[in-house]
Amino acid sequence: xxxxxxxxxxxxxxxxxxxxxxxxxxxxxxxxxxxxxxxxxxxxxxxxxxxxxxxxxxxxxxxxxxxxxxxxxxxxxxxxxxxxxxxxxxxxxxxxxxxxxxxxxxxxxxxx
Amino acid sequence: xxxxxxxxxxxxxxxxxxxxxxxxxxxxxxxxxxxxxxxxxxxxxxxxxxxxxxxxxxxxxxxxxxxxxxxxxxxxxxxxxxxxxxxxxxxxxxxxxxxxxxxxxxxxx
Numbered sequence: 001x002x003x004x005x006x007x008x009x010x011x012x013x014x015x016x017x018x019x020x021x022x023x024x025x026x027x028x029x030x031x032x033x034x035x036x037x038x039x040x041x042x043x044x045x046x047x048x049x050x051x052x053x054x055x056x057x058x059x060x061x062x063x064x065x066x067x068x069x070x071x072x073x074x075x076x077x078x079x080x081x082x083x084x085x086x087x088x089x090x091x092x093x094x095x096x097x098x099x100x101x102x103x104x105x106x107x108x109x110x111x112x
Numbered sequence: 113x114x115x116x117x118x119x120x121x122x123x124x125x126x127x128x129x130x131x132x133x134x135x136x137x138x139x140x141x142x143x144x145x146x147x148x149x150x151x152x153x154x155x156x157x158x159x160x161x162x163x164x165x166x167x168x169x170x171x172x173x174x175x176x177x178x179x180x181x182x183x184x185x186x187x188x189x190x191x192x193x194x195x196x197x198x199x200x201x202x203x204x205x206x207x208x209x210x211x212x213x214x215x216x217x218x219x220x221x
Binding site for chain 1: 116142143145153154155156157160199201203207208209210211212213214
């Protein structure tokens, strides 16, 4: 693994289904983030984790949950998907103090 | 509330210079970032300003005025590959990034 990876690349999901988006980084960054990006809007923070074992809510957390069991992995779960969760999801990581965030390639999610 | 404003779209000619402006109102300030994002790809880091003044990095420069809540990204000697969206983001008092909606830059030959 080089950098930060996400899976799947894209997914079409029926409304009401549960879905987990995966994110893994090998840079030993202590902070990780989940964003969604919608046309005409800036990146919006869903959840973040400043260090393994801790998580926090961002600007748009409703309908999403995260966990941070170790430094490398930061999965995002949609418990019961709704069409308004159709978006491109980016995972990012950083050393907390420097703040420069490195982004994964993104997951394009469509909820029908 | 927190707000980052940047133009939605700009057009420039190959070989020319373009300036993309960003104004911000945030709860606290711990630095301003510029990212480049090509269509269908992830954002990639371009520059970081935390003190007033100009930071130069090759063909790209970024300027910050904290008193005016203002930054710009200057791109010189434009190339077709510079066609992308440019995202302005401010790190607030909670050390979270607040993002603008991005400026789509179209380069014409």
